[in-house]
Amino acid sequence: MFYDNFLSEAHRMIRQTATRFAGTEIRPHAEEWEEAGEFPRELYIKAAEAGLLGVGFDEQIGGSGGGSMSAVMVIEGLMQGTSMGIAAGLGSLGIALPPIAQSGDDELIDEFARPALAGELICGLAITEPGTGSDVAAVRTSAERDGDHYVVNGAKMFITSGVRADFLTTLVRTGDDPHGGLSFLVIETDRTGVTRSAPLKKHGWWGSDTAEIGFDDVRVPVQNLVGDEGTGFVTLMQNFQNERLALAAYGVATAELALEESLRYAQQREAFGRPIKNFQVNRHKLVDMKTRVTTAKTLVYQVAHRMDDGQYLIEEVSMAKNHAAQAAVEVCYDAVQLHGGMGYMRETVVERLSRDARLLPIGGGTEEIMKEIIARQMGI
Numbered sequence: 001m002f003y004d005n006f007l008s009e010a011h012r013m014i015r016q017t018a019t020r021f022a023g024t025e026i027r028p029h030a031e032e033w034e035e036a037g038e039f040p041r042e043l044y045i046k047a048a049e050a051g052l053l054g055v056g057f058d059e060q061i062g063g064s065g066g067g068s069m070s071a072v073m074v075i076e077g078l079m080q081g082t083s084m085g086i087a088a089g090l091g092s093l094g095i096a097l098p099p100i101a102q103s104g105d106d107e108l109i110d111e112f113a114r115p116a117l118a119g120e121l122i123c124g125l126a127i128t129e130p131g132t133g134s135d136v137a138a139v140r141t142s143a144e145r146d147g148d149h150y151v152v153n154g155a156k157m158f159i160t161s162g163v164r165a166d167f168l169t170t171l172v173r174t175g176d177d178p179h180g181g182l183s184f185l186v187i188e189t190d191r192t193g194v195t196r197s198a199p200l201k202k203h204g205w206w207g208s209d210t211a212e213i214g215f216d217d218v219r220v221p222v223q224n225l226v227g228d229e230g231t232g233f234v235t236l237m238q239n240f241q242n243e244r245l246a247l248a249a250y251g252v253a254t255a256e257l258a259l260e261e262s263l264r265y266a267q268q269r270e271a272f273g274r275p276i277k278n279f280q281v282n283r284h285k286l287v288d289m290k291t292r293v294t295t296a297k298t299l300v301y302q303v304a305h306r307m308d309d310g311q312y313l314i315e316e317v318s319m320a321k322n323h324a325a326q327a328a329v330e331v332c333y334d335a336v337q338l339h340g341g342m343g344y345m346r347e348t349v350v351e352r353l354s355r356d357a358r359l360l361p362i363g364g365g366t367e368e369i370m371k372e373i374i375a376r377q378m379g380i
Contacts, residue, residue, distance in 0.1 A: 001294060006301040011073050014055060014066065018077020021050050026081025034206045034352065037199050039086050041122070041164065047090050048119030052078070056094065056242075061101055062114040067308040068242070072249040072300065079253035082349045084356035085207030088250070092161040092208075095243045096123040096169045099184050099235045103227040112167055112186055126156040126170040126187075126213055127236065134369040136171065136236060137179055141215060143172035150174075150185060150225070152193075152218040162211030163199050165189055171236060174229050182232035186224040193218035204355035241312070243364045244321040245304060251324030251360045252297045255331040258353045259289045262335045265342075282338060289331045296320075296327040315377035318370040325360035325367065332357045 025046055026039075033039040047053050056071040057063025071094065078087040093116045100113050115121040132138040141154025152172060159168065167188045175181030189196065195214040202210060227235060263286060266277035276282050303313055303320045332354040336343035343350050361367040 001297075003294070003298040003301045006069065006305045007073075010066075011069055014070050015073040015077045017050060018052055018074045019080045020077075021047065021052060022078050022081035022087075026078070026083065026086055030081055030083045030086065030207070030352075031347070033086060034083055037206055038164070038209045039089065039207060043086075043090065044119035044122060046119070048117065053090070053093060053119055054117045057097065057101060057113075057117060061109050062117040068245060068304040069301070069308055071242075071246065072304050075246060075249040076253045076256075079250065079257055082257065082352060083207040084250055084254060084353070084359075085205035088205060089161055089208035091246070092122070092124050092165075093117070094246060095239060096125040098239050098242060099169055099226045100186065102235065102238070105226070107223060108186060108226065121166040122161055122164050124159050124161040124165040124168050125239075126159050126162070126168040128156060128158050130155055130157045130212070134365050136182070136233070139171055139173055139182060141170070141172050143174050143183065143185055143220070145174075145222070146219075148222050149219045150222065152185065152187065152215040152220055154215050156213040156215075158200070159211050159213055160205075160208055162213055163196060163209035168213065169226065171232050174232075177230075179233040180230050182236070183229045184226035184232045184235060185220050186226060187215070187218065187220050189213075191218050191220065204352075204358055206352075206355075240365065241307070241314070241317050244317050244370075245300070245307065247360055247364045248296075248300045248303070248317070248320040248324040251321075251326075251328035251357070252293065252300050254328040254353050254357050254360075255289070255293045255296060255324070258328075258332045258335040258350050258357075259286070259293055261349050261353075262286060262289065262338045265339055269340075276338070285334050285338060289334050292327040292331050296324040300324055315374050318365075318373045318377075321364065322361070322367050322370045325357075328353075328357040328360050 051064045052074050054064035055066045055074045059065050097113050100108050116123045143150040143152045167186055170185050170187045172183055172185050173181055174183040193216040197212040200210045266282055267275055269276050299320050303316045335350040336354050339350055342348050
């Protein structure tokens with residue numbers, strides 16, 4: 001396919017490494033870990049040793065190098081494990097560490113980023129609150145300065161890896177200005193006053209642990225401030241670019257895997273004495289699925305390629321996320337339909353993919369928020 005023109009040999013090698021890792025370390029256990037609602041902590045170590053956790057992070061801070069396209073390749077490979085929840089749980093550092101890495105603070109990098117990239121610490125990004133979703137300017141979790149500490153009070157919701165995270169890169173309010181009053185703090189979860197809920201029961205992404213986090217007079221050292229006070233909103237907007245591209249990549253990988261499973265099933269399953277792929281209605285359905293996968297993948301690859309060239313693509317990233325998310329939802333719907341009754345069974349991959357895909361138009365900014373961003377870029 002022509003979208004492969006965006007890939008170098010290095011990109012293909014990264015995808016092959018991630019695919020092999022998923023095939024040996026994730027897929028054989030995916031159903032068990034999905035039912036358990038978490039995967040073994042040592043999987044982080046194994047992923048780090050394979051060079052996967054560090055992709056997209058500078059080698060000077062313990063990363064493996066590479067850019068946006070390389071990160072997309074890791075996602076595509078890990079999704080061969082058939083669980084978006086497990087892949088996203090492993091990849092939660094991809095949204096938690098960039099603010100720390102970009103701050104250039106050697107202390108924070110040594111204490112938090114390096115161990116996380118080595119798989120020794122689990123981290124999460126804490127933005128969403130029980131009363132706020134995509135409206136980050138409404139964040140209420142407060143951090144008031146008290147000498148050489150901040151005192152943090154508030155709550156965060158729907159935090160990926162929140163149950164087991166050793167630290168959280170947390171958006172807090174340090175001032176009254178809706179945007180200029182936001183800052184990032186690194187908060188260790190073993191600090192007095194930090195509470196975590198039991199794992200939240202979700203429609204999909206069963207393989208990742210998700211929690212509500214509470215902060216009750218939590219004292220956090222001033223040196224845990226990420227960057228300058230009041231720069232949290234700008235940092236978050238930059239971080240959203242990477243998160244939304246990652247979600248778009250999950251959408252493409254999910255849709256592609258659902259298509260592959262459907263092609264295989266359509267060749268094996270017989271009805272009325274012949275394979276179901278021989279029925280025109282099913283062939284056309286598979287063609288539509290392939291078209292959605294191809295258009296979404298082409299857009300995501302092009303956006304990743306341009307981001308690696310240093311372009312800041314607010315409009316295009318939002319489009320890619322929406323288009324890939326919708327492709328995943330639609331392709332997974334058709335995949336379940338093609339599988340018939342088996343598509344509704346928990347033992348089939350497409351059943352899991354259909355549940356996992358539903359988060360994509362919601363996470364990282366809803367489909368509606370993406371459309372508002374695009375509309376503003378259009379000047380309407």
